Amino acid sequence: MTLKLFAMAASLRQASFNKKLLTVAVGMARAAGAEVDHADFREFDMPLYDADLQASSGLPKGAVELIRRTALADGLLIASPEYNYSLPGTLKNAIDWVSRSRPVPTRGKSALLMAASNGRYGGIRGLWQLRIPLEGIGVFVYPDMFALSEAGTAFTEDGSLKDPVVAERLRGLIGRYLEAGAALARLGKGD
Amino acid sequence: MTLKLFAMAASLRQASFNKKLLTVAVGMARAAGAEVDHADFREFDMPLYDADLQASSGLPKGAVELIRRTALADGLLIASPEYNYSLPGTLKNAIDWVSRSRPVPTRGKSALLMAASNGRYGGIRGLWQLRIPLEGIGVFVYPDMFALSEAGTAFTEDGSLKDPVVAERLRGLIGRYLEAGAALARLGKGD
Amino acid sequence: MTLKLFAMAASLRQASFNKKLLTVAVGMARAAGAEVDHADFREFDMPLYDADLQASSGLPKGAVELIRRTALADGLLIASPEYNYSLPGTLKNAIDWVSRSRPVPTRGKSALLMAASNGRYGGIRGLWQLRIPLEGIGVFVYPDMFALSEAGTAFTEDGSLKDPVVAERLRGLIGRYLEAGAALARLGKGD
Amino acid sequence: MTLKLFAMAASLRQASFNKKLLTVAVGMARAAGAEVDHADFREFDMPLYDADLQASSGLPKGAVELIRRTALADGLLIASPEYNYSLPGTLKNAIDWVSRSRPVPTRGKSALLMAASNGRYGGIRGLWQLRIPLEGIGVFVYPDMFALSEAGTAFTEDGSLKDPVVAERLRGLIGRYLEAGAALARLGKGD
Numbered sequence: 001m002t003l004k005l006f007a008m009a010a011s012l013r014q015a016s017f018n019k020k021l022l023t024v025a026v027g028m029a030r031a032a033g034a035e036v037d038h039a040d041f042r043e044f045d046m047p048l049y050d051a052d053l054q055a056s057s058g059l060p061k062g063a064v065e066l067i068r069r070t071a072l073a074d075g076l077l078i079a080s081p082e083y084n085y086s087l088p089g090t091l092k093n094a095i096d097w098v099s100r101s102r103p104v105p106t107r108g109k110s111a112l113l114m115a116a117s118n119g120r121y122g123g124i125r126g127l128w129q130l131r132i133p134l135e136g137i138g139v140f141v142y143p144d145m146f147a148l149s150e151a152g153t154a155f156t157e158d159g160s161l162k163d164p165v166v167a168e169r170l171r172g173l174i175g176r177y178l179e180a181g182a183a184l185a186r187l188g189k190g191d
Numbered sequence: 192m193t194l195k196l197f198a199m200a201a202s203l204r205q206a207s208f209n210k211k212l213l214t215v216a217v218g219m220a221r222a223a224g225a226e227v228d229h230a231d232f233r234e235f236d237m238p239l240y241d242a243d244l245q246a247s248s249g250l251p252k253g254a255v256e257l258i259r260r261t262a263l264a265d266g267l268l269i270a271s272p273e274y275n276y277s278l279p280g281t282l283k284n285a286i287d288w289v290s291r292s293r294p295v296p297t298r299g300k301s302a303l304l305m306a307a308s309n310g311r312y313g314g315i316r317g318l319w320q321l322r323i324p325l326e327g328i329g330v331f332v333y334p335d336m337f338a339l340s341e342a343g344t345a346f347t348e349d350g351s352l353k354d355p356v357v358a359e360r361l362r363g364l365i366g367r368y369l370e371a372g373a374a375l376a377r378l379g380k381g382d
Numbered sequence: 383m384t385l386k387l388f389a390m391a392a393s394l395r396q397a398s399f400n401k402k403l404l405t406v407a408v409g410m411a412r413a414a415g416a417e418v419d420h421a422d423f424r425e426f427d428m429p430l431y432d433a434d435l436q437a438s439s440g441l442p443k444g445a446v447e448l449i450r451r452t453a454l455a456d457g458l459l460i461a462s463p464e465y466n467y468s469l470p471g472t473l474k475n476a477i478d479w480v481s482r483s484r485p486v487p488t489r490g491k492s493a494l495l496m497a498a499s500n501g502r503y504g505g506i507r508g509l510w511q512l513r514i515p516l517e518g519i520g521v522f523v524y525p526d527m528f529a530l531s532e533a534g535t536a537f538t539e540d541g542s543l544k545d546p547v548v549a550e551r552l553r554g555l556i557g558r559y560l561e562a563g564a565a566l567a568r569l570g571k572g573d
Numbered sequence: 574m575t576l577k578l579f580a581m582a583a584s585l586r587q588a589s590f591n592k593k594l595l596t597v598a599v600g601m602a603r604a605a606g607a608e609v610d611h612a613d614f615r616e617f618d619m620p621l622y623d624a625d626l627q628a629s630s631g632l633p634k635g636a637v638e639l640i641r642r643t644a645l646a647d648g649l650l651i652a653s654p655e656y657n658y659s660l661p662g663t664l665k666n667a668i669d670w671v672s673r674s675r676p677v678p679t680r681g682k683s684a685l686l687m688a689a690s691n692g693r694y695g696g697i698r699g700l701w702q703l704r705i706p707l708e709g710i711g712v713f714v715y716p717d718m719f720a721l722s723e724a725g726t727a728f729t730e731d732g733s734l735k736d737p738v739v740a741e742r743l744r745g746l747i748g749r750y751l752e753a754g755a756a757l758a759r760l761g762k763g764d
Contacts, residue, residue, distance in 0.1 A: 012241035048239070048281045049274070050203035083240070085327035085701070086320070087277075089284025090239045096274045096281075120693055120722065128658070128698065129277070129323060131517070132510065135525045136276035140562070143517045149693065180522070183565040276510070311502055311531065319467070319507065319705065326704070326716045331753070334708045340502065371713070374756040394623035430621070430663045431656070432585035465622070465669045467709035468660075468702070472621045472669075475662025511659070514702060518658035 003182050005029055006073035008039045010080040010091035017116035017151035018123075022079035024161055025114060025146075028174045029077060036077070037069060041090070049096040063097035070098065071105035074185035075177075076139070079114040082126025092133060099137050107138035110181040112174065114146040116154070122147030140184055142177045146170055194373050196220055197264035199230045201271040201282035208307035208342035209314075213270035215352055216305060216337075219365045220268060227268070228260060232281070240287040254288035261289065262296035265376035266368075267330070270305040273317025283324060290328050298329035301372040303365065305337040307345070313338030331375055333368045337361055385564050387411055388455035390421045392462040392473035399498035399533035400505075404461035406543055407496060407528075410556045411459060418459070419451055423472070431478040445479035452480065453487035456567035457559075458521070461496040464508025469515075477515050489520035492563040494556065496528040498536070504529030522566055524559045528552055576755050578602055579646035581612045583653040583664035590689035590724035591696075595652035597734055598687060598719075601747045602650060609650070610642060614663070622669040636670035643671065644678035647758035648750075649712070652687040655699025660706075668706050680711030683754040685747065687719040689727070695720030713757055715750045719743055 007026050009018040019040075026038045046062035047053065053060075059067070070076065080091055098106065111134055115123025124147035131141045146169070148154055154162060161167040198217050200209040210231075217229045237253035238244065244251075250258070261267065271282055289297065302325055306314025315338035322332045337360070339345055345353060352358040389408050391400040401422075408420045428444035429435065435442075441449070452458065462473055480488065493516055497505025506529035513523045528551070530536055536544060543549040580599050582591040592613075599611045619635035620626065626633075632640070643649065653664055671679065684707055688696025697720035704714045719742070721727055727735055734740040 012239065013243050048203065048284065049279065050281075052204050083283075083287045084290050084324035086283065086324045088240065089280050089282070089287045090241075091280070092274075092277065092283050093239065093280025096279060099275050121697070124694070125698065125701065128514065128701075129320065131513075132320060133275035133277045135513070135523075138525050140522060140525060141517075143520050143522060179569055180566060183569050184562060187561055187565050312506070315503070316507065316510065319510075322704075322708070323701065326714075329716050331713060331716060332708075334711050334713060370760055371757060374760050375753060378752055378756050394621065395625050430585065430666065431661065432663075434586050465665075466672050466706035468665065468706045470622065470669060471662050471664070471666025472623075473662070474656075474659065474665050475621065478656045478662045481657050511702065511705065515657035515659045 001182055001186065003034045003178055003185060004072065004074045005034050005036045005077050006039060006070050007036050007077035008041055010041055010078060010088055012041055012090065016081070017118065017148070018079040018081050020155050020159055021114055021116040021148055021151070022077065023159055025077055025079065025170060025174060028171050029178065032175055032178055034178055037073060039069060044094060046094065046097055049093055054100060059097060059100060063094070066094060067098055067101045067105045070109070073109065075109055075181040076111040078111060079116065080123070080126060080130055082115060082117060082123035085125050087126050087130040091130070095133050095137065104137050106134070108184070108187070110140040110142060110184045112142045112177040116148040116151040118150060118152040120149050122149035142180060144173055146173055192373055192377065194225045194369055194376060195263065195265045196225050196227045196268050197230060197261050198227050198268035199232055201232055201269060201279055203232055203281065207272070208309065208339070209270040209272050211346050211350055212305055212307040212339055212342070213268065214350055216268055216270065216361060216365060219362050220369065223366055223369055225369055228264060230260060235285060237285065237288055240284055245291060250288060250291060254285070257285060258289055258292045258296045261300070264300065266300055266372040267302040269302060270307065271314070271317060271321055273306060273308060273314035276316050278317050278321040282321070286324050286328065295328050297325070299375070299378070301331040301333060301375045303333045303368040307339040307342040309341060309343040311340050313340035313342070333371060335364055337364055383564055383568065385416045385560055385567060386454065386456045387416050387418045387459050388421060388452050389418050389459035390423055392423055392460060392470055394423055394472065398463070399500065399530070400461040400463050402537050402541055403496055403498040403530055403533070404459065405541055407459055407461065407552060407556060410553050411560065414557055414560055416560055419455060421451060426476060428476065428479055431475055436482060441479060441482060445476070448476060449480055449483045449487050452491070455491065457491055457563040458493040460493060461498065462505070462508060462512055464497060464499060464505035467507050469508050469512040473512070474515060477519065481519050486519050488516070490566070490569070492522040492524060492566045494524045494559040498530040498533040500532060500534040502531050504531035524562060526555055528555055574755055574759065576607045576751055576758060577645065577647045578607050578609045578650050579612060579643050580609050580650035581614055583614055583651060583661055585614055585663065589654070590691065590721070591652040591654050593728050593732055594687055594689040594721055594724070595650065596732055598650055598652065598743060598747060601744050602751065605748055605751055607751055610646060612642060617667060619667065619670055622666055627673060632670060632673060636667070639667060640671055640674045640678050643682070646682065648682055648754040649684040651684060652689065653696070653699060653703055655688060655690060655696035658698050660699050660703040664703070665706060668710065672710050677710050679707070681757070681760070683713040683715060683757045685715045685750040689721040689724040691723060691725040693722050695722035695724070715753060717746055719746055
């Protein structure tokens with residue numbers, strides 16, 4: 001069974017470290033046999049969540065597209081910056097819209113979480129806060145997570161991770177996640 | 192010393208339970224001697240946080256206004272719904288923009304957090320997640336919080352809380368918060 | 383494949399609501415085909431964690447037994463009270479000792495978390511805090527959790543759940559967890 | 574007004590980095606005019622929390638002593654290791670016992686939290702989890718916290734912090750905390 005992943009970095013910034021990290025991870029996941037829909041957060045333009053807006057106009061186009069794309073996947077690869085010791089409001093806003101869909105497209109999917117930052121903590125505190133709403137909407141968030149600190153100097157010019165030990169750690173994590181994700185994906189298919 | 196509060200419900204919905212709860216709380220705070228700027232979240236229209244947008248255009252108008260209004264206050268009264276076991280993306284997005292201001296206008300301010308929901312938990316789980324970014328940007332979040340469960344039947348037609356025990360609990364909490372808020376506010380003024 | 387579960391209520395109190403809830407859950411898990419080691423927290427008597435004690439005397443007997451029993455299982459059924467908005471110190475202390483074992487016996491296991499309390503929240507806030515150290519030591523904590531509120535009046539004299547809707551909700555959750563647990567358990571066995 | 578602090582490192586280990594960090598902090602607090610009861614966690618020997626034990630024998634001697642000592646203080650200086658991404662079970666167990674005292678001796682006190690670890694994160698994730706039960710029992714936890722990473726090489730032989738920038742950061746934080754702590758302490762004394 002080929003695992004289908006939806007991959008997105010939760011940053012709107014062009015030169016985002018999380019986009020770079022996600023690109024590395026997507027390459028590793030593909031090399032390990034996964035089929036990856038590598039999305040850009042900008043594809044899913046949506047307003048701030050407003051229940052009145054939903055009541056009058058339904059889910060916005062960007063949310064509908066995000067729901068459609070996540071529904072097609074078995075699992076999620078998410079790279080997210082940490083803002084103010086928590087997940088970005090932008091990503092939480094997307095989760096809030098997606099969670100309004102019936103059925104909730106994320107239920108029963110797995111996810112692997114990553115973060116990159118130019119500081120010492122690599123965004124790890126934000127990932128612990130990101131787990132909560134994801135688990136709340138039924139996602140199996142892989143226990144281990146990946147945080148890349150000092151991201152400003154972590155990549156080569158061609159976008160690889162400079163430190164082979166770090167790269168190997170990410171590759172190993174992705175490999176283990178893919179196995180678990182495949183096991184859980186079979187479930188949803190009556191396998 | 193008169194404590195100046197900035198009060199806002201973190202919901203864009205017109206008929207929001209959190210707006211109703213905040214209105215009750217604002218009345219109680221004023222009756223206890225506080226000066227309250229009772230704001231509407233809709234006054235602070237702002238886009239999703241985007242570092243590139245900030246780099247090219249600076250802070251958006253709605254964020255600038257929110258920064259100005261919170262900077263004028265000694266403390267914050269916030270009523271926030273819980274979305275997906277966490278704070279709303281909309282509120283987190285506002286915090287993310289505000290935190291980009293220098294100086295950060297919330298440092299050293301106090302805050303009292305409330306939530307209302309039509310369920311059993313009254314939004315309390317969201318408030319615990321809301322504490323994190325607020326404390327992260329230097330806010331003294333009052334230890335006790337207020338969660339109103341079954342909010343759909345909690346208010347009279349004129350917007351008061353039906354249950355006098357619940358109303359008294361909120362009034363007592365606001366009173367205790369105002370004392371602590373005043374003590375902390377004197378600090379910032381070299382008193 | 384028969385899923386092997388290790389089940390424990392994280393309370394030392396004889397008349398613990400969490401013990402009662404766990405007993406119901408164990409019955410349901412067995413009825414659904416799982417093999418359950420229904421343990422009592424008192425079987426694993428251990429001191430407060432002390433790195434010097436570990437250095438001089440190794441892991442204490444109670445911890446060694448807990449490690450042995452969890453290592454035999456594919457998954458964990460845990461019912462835990464909430465103390466002070468978090469997990470009990472007693473349970474965290476057991477996790478701290480177990481995490482010192484090499485290999486860590488919980489890595490790759492799954493877990494289903496439950497709580498019971500006589501209040502309105504059913505202990506749910508404690509479970510969200512319990513997820514963190516469990517996920518930290520490599521456990522796949524099932525996304526959905528079960529919180530039994532007003533536990534003082536929730537059980538019949540023979541220990542069943544009075545409310546058939548609540549019982550059915552727990553049974554359904556256990557069934558879904560067992561499927562996911564089995565999928566993940568096969569992984570660890572090279573299946 | 575002289576602020577009275579109760580200071581404790583939540584580690585039983587003799588050579589604990591957190592004990593070293595606390596000693597530095599206690600010296601700085603005293604130099605800034607605070608009166609500090611510098612306690613050792615081993616003074617408060619207590620069993621694992623057990624409601625049946627409390628019902629039959631009352632609070633254990635170590636808990637009674639911890640309650641007495643914290644009740645005498647205006648604020649708490651706590652240095653705590655991080656175990657498994659959360660606070661130590663030992664510290665949580667002490668909080669669980671203390672919270673059973675009536676009145677709860679910690680209500681209305683302030684606290685400053687610190688952590689030291691030999692890793693990159695300095696124990697900061699544990700402190701975020703420690704905030705929750707402390708705030709739950711009514712403590713004003715100072716928004717800013719201090720995490721000392723790479724603690725194994727951070728101290729001189731005589732126990733000072735090697736890096737003057739780090740020492741100054743801690744000194745500044747303690748100074749700001751003492752001001753806030755004093756403001757809040759006056760409250761409790763009808764000042």
